[in-house]
Amino acid sequence: MSAGEGSIVQFDNVGLRYGTEREVLSDIAFTLYPGSFYFLTGASGAGKTSLLKLLYLAQRPSRGVIRMFGTDVITVPRNRLPEFRRRIGVVFQDFRLVPDLSAFDNVALPLRVSGVPENEIRKPVADMLQWVGLEQRADARPASLSGGEQQRVAIARAVIARPEILVADEPTGNVDPEMAVKLLRLFEALNRLGTTVVVATHDVHLLKKVPDSLIMRLDRGRLSDPTGALRYPPRRETVGQ
Numbered sequence: 500m501s502a503g504e505g506s507i508v509q510f511d512n513v514g515l516r517y518g519t520e521r522e523v524l525s526d527i528a529f530t531l532y533p534g535s536f537y538f539l540t541g542a543s544g545a546g547k548t549s550l551l552k553l554l555y556l557a558q559r560p561s562r563g564v565i566r567m568f569g570t571d572v573i574t575v576p577r578n579r580l581p582e583f584r585r586r587i588g589v590v591f592q593d594f595r596l597v598p599d600l601s602a603f604d605n606v607a608l609p610l611r612v613s614g615v616p617e618n619e620i621r622k623p624v625a626d627m628l629q630w631v632g633l634e635q636r637a638d639a640r641p642a643s644l645s646g647g648e649q650q651r652v653a654i655a656r657a658v659i660a661r662p663e664i665l666v667a668d669e670p671t672g673n674v675d676p677e678m679a680v681k682l683l684r685l686f687e688a689l690n691r692l693g694t695t696v697v698v699a700t701h702d703v704h705l706l707k708k709v710p711d712s713l714i715m716r717l718d719r720g721r722l723s724d725p726t727g728a729l730r731y732p733p734r735r736e737t738v739g740q
Contacts, residue, residue, distance in 0.1 A: 507532060507663065510529050510530075510563065510564070510565055511563055511564040511565075512527075512528060512563040513526075513553065513562065513565060514563055515561050524550060525720050527550065527722050533693060536695075536711060538698050538712050538713070539551070539697055539698065539715045540701065540716050540717070541701070541716055547717055550699075550717065551699055554666050555584065555589045585609075585613065586662060588665040589668075591668060594641070594653040596653060597641075598640065600640070602639050602641075605641070605656050606627055608656060609660040613660060630685060631654060631681075631682070633648060633655070647675070650670065651678070663695065665686065665697070667696070667697070667699065669700055669701070671705065680708060686709075
């Protein structure tokens with residue numbers, strides 16, 4: 500398979516600057532393939548969060564080309580971007596839970612936005628809250644939850660609709676090591692169903708927890724490719740199985 504063929508995301512010569520400042524990302528080029536699991540690493544300030552913003556379409560680049568789902572998303576009219584964003588699950592570093600909604604209703608939000616009937620929502624949401632250990636906190640609002648509990652609600656919300664791409668910014672930063680591994684297993688399970696997963700982390704110990712994962716490393720706004728996977732698909736028989 501040639502570079503880019505069969506990809507779900509492709510960045511070519513992408514640069515990003517805020518205002519008149521120097522570029523925070525320079526000459527970013529990589530390809531993500533369906534059903535693969537990627538870790539994005541790098542020191543604080545390397546540009547990980549900025550790269551993730553480009554991935555979940557919260558930011559447009561200053562230059563370069565970004566193709567997602569076979570479409571050049573830079574030239575897509577802004578009123579079409581929501582249809583692309585609905586195919587992407589995001590775990591934000593600052594959680595971004597809706598303060599007036601319970602944990603249950605925060606997790607249910609993507610399903611309701613997608614028009615899933617109410618009688619088909621309760622069981623999957625309850626199951627997801629049980630998976631992340633919050634079945635007893637379903638009625639709690641974010642302000643009454645600890646940082647780690649809010650993180651788990653945010654993760655449950657991001658994966659409940661089985662997105663085609665999951666983007667997670669330091670998803671294990673506010674949980675204990677045991678829960679961190681459990682959450683990674685949740686991401687792996689979603690990955691086996693075909694979701695492309697990108698997890699940004701500074702925790703090098705996590706990189707060994709997912710055997711088939713691929714590593715993308717940022718250093719001062721530039722991307723290196725220690726696993727040789729940014730241009731070509733993983734060398735395994737069937738991706739995502």
